[in-house]
Ligand code: NDP
């Protein structure tokens with residue numbers, strides 16, 4: 001039996017109405033997988049591997065009650081989507097943002113399945129979070145929320161079951177409060193979360209890993225074309241964990257980073273951010289506009305995106321669907337030749353199609369931002385063997401993993417004209433191991 005993309009998307013849409021982000025992620029992946037399976041593994045259709053892979057193994061939704069600083073009771077919703085455990089324990093971040101809903105967490109968990117497989121580390125895929133808004137909350141409020149969140153989540157996770165980590169709104173501080181509560185409830189010092197502090201089970205280079213890994217991946221794309229970063233202008237969106245370390249590595253590799261952004265607007269410095277300027281940005285927190293008080297070369301725009309400025313390389317590192325078809329057209333018109341996603345699904349489907357049509361070298365998040373979860377996997381290994389590796393060792397392993405992901409994308413994504421379709425390469429390269437493991441493990 002062979003599958004048809006249009007019929008399959010209708011089937012998934014009928015089953016998951018009102019989940020646009022999830023449907024977008026499924027369409028992006030299965031457009032490449034369906035022809036591949038029909039040609040190479042037609043028997044996987046009879047086993048309904050694709051129908052199964054789009055169905056989470058388990059979705060947990062729970063109430064999170066906590067007391068704010070004014071002693072007012074607050075109620076939020078917590079989730080964990082345990083998407084696929086065919087090749088390892090569920091693994092993926094937790095997002096705290098008022099925009100969180102099931103559609104967004106299912107898209108993130110779905111992407112995570114393929115991304116984790118691409119790392120070569122045995123990790124399944126999952127994602128979770130809450131509609132809790134960390135902005136404007138005191139440290140004590142964050143702690144009380146995290147403790148309440150883990151008081152329910154603890155029964156669903158474990159070092160060999162499901163290992164959450166950070167994502168938007170969740171960093172080392174939040175991981176710390178959740179880890180402390182898990183340890184207290186279970187009386188077990190275990191690698192149940194990654195992104196821990198280096199003095200209490202964390203790995204060196206985990207904070208830097210997603211941004212550094214993204215730049216190592218771009219370096220592979222450039223080397224494949226006999227090019228490098230020198231003289232190249234880079235537009236980055238976001239000013240959080242991923243964007244910051246992407247900018248730092250880009251500068252260290254010889255690129256000129258001209259933008260950063262957040263939900264208030266876009267910071268443009270046509271002279272480029274030096275490492276010193278980046279340190280200053282970090283000290284500003286969310287007050288990016290204040291940069292212009294110290295550095296006169298900078299300008300802050302509330303009505304512009306990083307994609308409005310001419311660049312050679314665009315690195316969207318903020319959030320999903322932040323780069324649409326119009327942005328893609330502006331980027332291409334201004335000479336942009338490389339786009340690599342630090343965020344998850346930041347480009348819309350129409351933007352990606354335009355990049356492909358324009359022969360822009362486009363690297364999807366599931367390949368290009370896999371460095372974060374890869375070092376999370378290395379953190380799990382260190383926890384299991386009770387050791388801590390040096391920064392140099394972890395960074396070297398990270399670089400090797402990103403080079404291998406690039407090779408996988410080339411292997412499965414090379415077109416007849418020699419151009420590499422990184423999206424197709426990542427989709428197929430990430431799928432093969434998961435699909436064959438599902439087949440081997442029978443009807444589960
Ligand atoms: P952070 O919370 O550290 O930073 C997020 C940044 O993106 C902030 O600058 C935030 O601005 C901005 N942002 C968020 N939402 C919007 C929006 N709707 N419009 C404009 N700007 C926005 O998160 P991370 O850096 O960790 O995550 C960024 C992206 O990278 C996400 O897509 C995440 O899923 C992905 N990712 C993260 C990994 C990790 O290891 N952390 C690994 C792989 C991918 P503001 O403060 O104003 O909201």
Ligand code: 2IT
Nearest residue numbers: 092093165167372373376
């Ligand atoms: O999207 C992602 O890959 C992450 N947020 C990191 C997940 C992890 O488990 O480190």
